[in-house]
Amino acid sequence: MSRLIIGAMVRTVGAYPSGWRVDGAHRDPRDDAAALRRTAEIAEAARLDYLFFGDWLATGPELEHREPHLVARIDPLSAITYLSALTSRIGLIATANTTYADPYALARATASIDLLSGGRAGLNLVAGADPESDANHGRDVREPADTRYDRAAEFETVLRRLWDSFEDDAIVADAETGRYLDPRKLHPTRFQGAHVRVAGPLNVARPVQGHLPIVHSGTSPRARLFAARSADVALVAVPGIGRAAELREELRALAFESGRDDRTLKVVAPVLPVVGETREHAQSIADRLTELVTVAEDWPDAPPPGFPSERSLAHLAGLVGIGLEGFRPDDPVSPGLLAACSPLGVELAALVAERTGRVVGSDAPPTFRHLVVTATVHASMIVGTSEEIAAEFAAWADAGAVDGFNVLSATQPDQFAAFATGVVPELQRLGVFPREYEGSTLRDHLGLERPANVHSASRLLVE
Structure with a gap:
């Protein structure tokens, strides 16, 4: 059975829309320093491979x-600079967005963090754009996806060349001779692309890992191609074990066709486990999370501007194929009403039963809120x-569906601690996750070799 990569996607107020409302949950971003410190302590004690930080470059009500x-x-x-200490x-x-970031500044910051952390930094490159972020960065025109990915491809190439500016032994520091630098081993970048232009060299020594591991997320054809050609880790959301195995094979085939060793591409799936002392306890936690999610009909007149339009009984009616006029979010779903639903409505009710234990026709039936939330809050929940949960993870590993999981926690700190202190020991007992760290760098944790410096490799060929 394969060794799984297990990391945690950190969202300090919880990864579920209602996670911050649960008793004892972290709620105030002004106290994120304490929350991050606590998360890191729990994660490192569990021997998790990494902590992952996403990003969004705008905000609004x-x-x-x-x-x-x-x-x-x-x-x-x-x-990650704070946590490295x-x-x-x-x-x-x-995470950094290649649509808005400056490659030299990003290469400098990330190389510095890798050196300061002893080789533990990684970089998730994304290529998205939205009007709010455009406005925040002084941009007037939103570029099409293909153009953004063309820039991302050049950006990734430049990052690696900048990180390779210094060969590992370029700094001689010979006090007797007064020779500090071997100038033959400091290399300009001289990259002139359609979207990125950088002279170089970088004014930071080569990272401990040579190149920081690069992550990319997305399932669009262009995202898959970028991940296969340029990333070390592909982060892909998948609906089930069968599709996951297919997508992993597709990505590795694309990687092989691009000329790289396809075994060096790791495929990791995001997952949101809800952990309980018993299955019924876990279902009660998921049930409470669902009950705390607002839907449009909770407001007597209309929801506030920007409220998700699909999170409503009106949208649910279109999905399940029946009229829901006159019903309220917390009205129970009756057997007769479920019988009139489309196959999708029946599937939603079955998923609600699996997650929350609420069964149509029982003493604790699901409500319309349960159906709305299950249909519109997209989270790969176990x-x-x-x-x-550990057995499910191991089954995915055994099937070759993924190389690992990026774990989200519905609430912080309770659900994260429950995963780290409960699920992780079970994974270790099953032999799919190590009991101790087996290396010192992030590349070690991911099972990736340290890349050769492109400049020194070229010089050896000439010599």
Whole structure:
């Protein structure tokens, strides 16, 4: 059975829209320093491979109901710099957007963090754009996806060349001779692309890892191609084990066709486990999270501007194929009403039963809120005990569906601690996750070799 990569996607106010509302949950981003410190301590004690920080370059009141964790958050590079001083072994991955970032500044910051952390930094490159972020960066025109990915490809190439500016032994520092630098081993970048132009060299020594591991997320054809050609880790959301195995094979085939060793591409899936002492306990946690999610009909007149339009009974009616006029969000779903639903409505009810234990026709039936939330809050949830969740992870590993999981926690700190202290030991018992760190760098944790410096490799060929 394969060794799984296990990392945690950090969202300090929880990864579920209602996670911050649960008793004892972290709520205030002004106290994120304490929350990050606590998360890192728990994660490193569990021997997790990395902490992962996503990003969003704008904010607004509409995010309160859609994605509360995006309303206010610490800059990812700042977060991993802070945590690098508080941890000693765990990897730290920050997100940067190639549409808006400057490649020289990013190469300098990330090389510095890798040196300061002893080789534990990683970089998630994204290529998105939206009007709010455009406005925040003084841009008037939103570029098409193909153009953004063309820039991302050049950006990734430039990052690696900048990181390779210094060969590993370029700094001689010979006090007797007074010779500090071997100038033959400091290399300009001289990159002139259609979207990126950088002279170089970088004024930071080569990172401990040579190149920071690069992550890319997305399932669009262009995202898959970028991940296969340019990333070390592809982060892909998949609906089930069968599709995951297919997508992993597709990505590795694209990697092979691009001329790289396809075994060096790691495929990791995001997952949101809800952990309980018993299955019923876990279902009660998922049930409470669902009950705390607002839907449009909770307001007597209309929801606030920017509220997710699909999170409503009106939208649900279109999905399940029946009229829901006159019903309220917390009205129970009856057997007769379910019988009139489309196959999708029946599937939603079955998923609600699996996650929350609420069964149509029982003493505890699901409500319309349960159906709305299950249909519109997209999270790859696994609900159960530590043993059940670990067994599901191991089954994915055994099937070759993924190389690992990026774990989200519905609430902080309770659900993250439940995963780290409950599920992780079970994974270790099953032999799919190590009991101790097996290396010192993020590349070690991911099973990746340290790349050769492109300049020294070229010189050896000439010599």
